[in-house]
Amino acid sequence: MFGKGLLKGLKITIGRFFGKKSTVQYPEKRLPLPDRFYGKPDFHYDKCIACNLCVNACPNKVITLGTDTVEKKKVVTGYHFDQQYCLFCGLCEEACPKDAITFTDDFELTTYDRNTIGIEFVKQEQVDNKIKEIKQAAAEKAAAEKAAAETKVQTENTDKEQTTNKEGGA
Amino acid sequence: MENIFVNAAGGIRNLLESAGLPGLAVDLIVLTVIFVAILVFVLLNVLWLVYMERKVSAFIQCRIGPNRVGPMGLFQTIADTVKLISKEIIIPKNTNKKLFLLAPVMIFMPPMAVFAVTPFGKGMVALDLNIGVYYFVALASLSTVIIWTAGWTSNNKYSLLGSMRVVAQMVSYEVPLLLSIVGVVLLTGTLNLTGIITSQQSVWFIFLQPLAFLIYLIAAVAETNRTPFDLVEGESEIITGPFTEYSGMGFAFFFLAEYANVLLVSMLASILFLGGWLAPFGLTFIPSWIWLLLKVYLMIFILMWLRWTYPRIRIDQMMAFCWKVLVPLAIVNIFVTGIGKYLYESVRW
């Protein structure tokens, strides 16, 4: 019969009119985000071994890794993440052997200024600290080596003395 | 409560007369006050209707709708209007500037003028015109010309298509609208709106004229350019039709006038078919004007409900529906009503 479909539609809409609403009042309430969500990237300076795998994995050349060799050790001096070109594909996270680059669940990435879109993860003091650490470690190592060498020399000397003494005594 | 507005008008009149003003001046002032009151009433209703439409559509679509500006989002329309006022009015090149700007100003005129003769409650009518129904039909069709002007002067092809649709649609649907009212007029023998209401004392005309009510409802939806007959705006086809080029307050006027029209046709529907301000079941302790408002809002809700349920009909189908279905049905209805009335009067049981 003509009009049956029209009435059925009206019935459905009036049912929904009094039914449950599916809106989530966003800024106050948020839907739970899954663990795998690709939000704002996060970088763990201490974990990074400067292997460059993430840079090579990225399809859009988002990541620029700055490295420096201090005392024959690679130091990350800069990790620039140019977020505006990021596809949020997660290939960098997958490539990283040490989980140094991860993604948080922060999806509110809007900024007022274009210059603030790119993220410079590495702070100068972190680099300074790291370099200092390495230098210190190297210095300690060197000192230890030196001390070890000295003791060795000493022991050698004493050995010599002993031998000479022995010889003398002989 | 019942006579609050009538008494207020009477009070003003007494005050002016006791101040010693001549009769003509008193009439003029009282009428001005009444018209301003009607204007305020209509504008407030329009603001509320925009909000209500958004809420109804949201509720039907499992959403919440505006809820940020003011309590429950009540001031949303006001905020939107303020925003639109602050916007630049962009006038396209090669347009007839005067007509382009005149159209949005004029658009409020026809519904406003019709509200002058509509009874808002018992004794609450600004002008008790003897040919009220005729006046309504004559003025309501004027908005066709104004929307057409807007579309034509916009110098935009979408607007042109939209305004051509306006002419085709509104002129066609005037016919069944008019013919459906004829049934009621036949029964009452008067064109006076108050007269039509008082003759529904025993039974509402929706029960005597169900077919006419249905035809009136369909034609009214078409007259107000709402889904399923919103071909004039048909946003998925012709953007917003005649209003495409309007920005800022120009657009807001057309937008608000649409709701003034909705209010008007709903009011007419409740006056012609739902007994106007008459109280059903003898519930006379509720003032007559509240009854009228309730009926009007019932009608408006039905219109909104229809809008958010149905898809849009196509232009040729709509014209065919009007001339091949609605007009013959309306004529049949007139014949049946006439014969019925003749039999009723000759038998007189």
Place this chain on the structure above:
Amino acid sequence: MKTQEMLLNVGPQHPSTHGVFRVVLTLDGETVVNATSVPGYLHRGIEKLVESRTYPQVLPYTDRLDYLAGILMNWGYVHAMEQLMEIEVPERAEYIRVIVGELQRIASHLVATGAYAGDVGGLTGFIYCFRDREDIMDMIEMVSGARLTPSYMRIGGVAGDLPDGFLEKCQKFIDYLPTAIEEYNGLITGNEIFQHRTKKVAPITAEKAINMSLSGPILRASGVNYDLRKARPYSIYDRFEFDVPLGSNGDCFDRFYLRILEMTQSARIIRQALAKLPEGPINAKVPKIIKPPAGEVYAETESSKGIMGVYVVSDGSTKPYRVHFRRPSFVNMGHFDELIRGWKIADVIAILGSFDIVLGEVDC
């Protein structure tokens, strides 16, 4: 009376061209006399871009082809690469692919259904479809971490195993889907106005559909029984029981309704896949640096819009020499301008909606 034909540019910015598509109409009143479709406003040169990317890096770009069915686009590419490198995909990975892929197909069809309701003026149907699509989007977000651009598949498997709670959620959605479809049928399909708008509008005969190389729901609406999942089963589609719904008239209504019927069939496939989901690895043994042997491959999968073909030429290096995508929307659009001649403007929108194009895919 002297009349004149009018030239009307529909798009590139128009509410219902589903993106930035433009069609130049010559109108006689409301009737279309002539039409020229002008695609290309969303052209990003993906095929050229990926030539300078390594093989795994191509994957995120395929998401951006048909962004309403990203996983199916991924699938087309990895399927081609697996054929080129002759990789055997583990059982579990294949099942996961089928589950997620069919979910994505339902999501894509839901958009098509809802957008079609919106195109003919019923915005409520649009919202209802999107409300239910949101469940699928949540699930895709669970497995891949993104809603629209999942990049979930990998050459030789998938990016990650199904997370906890996914199976229950999926089962729940599959159980709910029939109720939702009933609602769409009540609100949209059964509506007489809708049927008047779509039935007998722009029918395509089976012969014409084959000649114009149409594929997907549009082809099947014309009554041609050709679904790659049945005709030439790839992946593990030969293990599932499902029907290929067919239309009879090939008009707008059939094209629309076929998608609703296909949703039910997709749900059927998912139900079987969930029941049979085996344990095991989710990735084949693929070298860390992918260097396929020199050669070329062309592989086809059935995406939600039709046959998605991927052509890859390898010169033995880490980057593809040439990648070409046979995008179903683009090929289907070839028949559009011929089809809309003689119909009204409102029909143009209805026909375009029934084609269910995605501009990311048309323009690539």
